[in-house]
Amino acid sequence: MRISVEDLTVTLSGRDVLSGVRLLAADGEIAGLVGPNGSGKSTLLRTVYRHLRPSAGRVLLADRDVRSMTPVEAARHIAALPQERGGDFEFTVREIVAMGRAPYQRAFAGEGAADREVVAEALEQVGLGGQERRSFAALSGGERQRVLLARAFAQKPDVLVLDEPTNHLDVRHQVELLALLRAQRRTTLISLHDLNAAASLCDRLHVLHEGAVVASGPPREVLTPALLAQVFGVRAAVVEHPLTGDPLIAFDHRAAVAEVARA
Numbered sequence: 001m002r003i004s005v006e007d008l009t010v011t012l013s014g015r016d017v018l019s020g021v022r023l024l025a026a027d028g029e030i031a032g033l034v035g036p037n038g039s040g041k042s043t044l045l046r047t048v049y050r051h052l053r054p055s056a057g058r059v060l061l062a063d064r065d066v067r068s069m070t071p072v073e074a075a076r077h078i079a080a081l082p083q084e085r086g087g088d089f090e091f092t093v094r095e096i097v098a099m100g101r102a103p104y105q106r107a108f109a110g111e112g113a114a115d116r117e118v119v120a121e122a123l124e125q126v127g128l129g130g131q132e133r134r135s136f137a138a139l140s141g142g143e144r145q146r147v148l149l150a151r152a153f154a155q156k157p158d159v160l161v162l163d164e165p166t167n168h169l170d171v172r173h174q175v176e177l178l179a180l181l182r183a184q185r186r187t188t189l190i191s192l193h194d195l196n197a198a199a200s201l202c203d204r205l206h207v208l209h210e211g212a213v214v215a216s217g218p219p220r221e222v223l224t225p226a227l228l229a230q231v232f233g234v235r236a237a238v239v240e241h242p243l244t245g246d247p248l249i250a251f252d253h254r255a256a257v258a259e260v261a262r263a
């Protein structure tokens with residue numbers, strides 16, 4: 001299901017944190033949001049999953065404004081992995097993943113066999129099969145991230161909205177997560193700080209800078225040395241990845257250090 005963001009403005013504490021943002025994730029496509037700290041990525045994602053209300057513009061899922069949906073309807077369509085956490089600490093791994101099935105259960109009806117199957121499958125997908133009884137509070141940051149991702153998968157949404165899902169993950173789990181997202185073939189809007197991960201995963205990238213989209217397109221067209229200098233303030237070469245052929249950004253860490261030293 002396609003997500004389109006139309007002329008979105010979000011005002012927080014009297015300031016337009018996003019202004020006139022337009023972007024698209026086509027059906028089945030993985031669209032990446034990249035941009036420096038504070039550029040508005042989380043604000044945009046929060047507005048897509050209805051945590052924030054736009055002051056102008058709208059977010060459409062296919063042709064429907066997400067604000068016109070009931071909470072249950074929205075939860076059947078959109079699953080989010082937000083950056084902020086909390087409130088989940090007294091639960092086991094399985095209980096948290098099973099929460100993803102709530103939008104499909106009638107009040108007090110509890111879980112059915114089909115729900116149990118979906119929960120088990122989601123746990124397997126993130127490599128947490130067999131760990132159902134562990135307490136969420138006792139997990140590492142990366143394990144928690146994978147539990148919350150399994151909850152989003154268990155929701156069986158049309159659209160996944162993921163805010164920095166590779167945070168806390170070691171490199172193997174990062175690679176596995178990206179492979180899992182590719183294999184899902186589900187419309188996905190994802191923010192990533194790791195530009196090389198974004199270049200390899202995303203069909204389309206949207207670059208945010210100071211609350212506005214400054215470039216959109218396939219990673220190869222968007223991630224140019226000029227854009228990296230203008231938007232991120234870094235010197236970098238963009239070469240071809242020797243194993244995959246994806247664009248590979250080689251940052252000049254010495255230049256960055258030299259600039260910081262000069263400032």
Ligand SMILES: Nc1ncnc2c1ncn2[C@@H]1O[C@H](COP(=O)(O)OP(=O)(O)OP(=O)(O)O)[C@@H](O)[C@H]1O
Nearest residue numbers: 012013015017035036037038039040041042043044
């Ligand atoms: N509740 C709020 N009230 C006022 N300003 C806010 C609020 N939440 C975020 N902002 C501001 O909005 C801007 C964008 O923040 P946002 O978290 O969307 O950026 P981001 O691109 O996700 O950043 P990061 O890469 O650091 O996670 C920042 O300047 C931030 O200080």
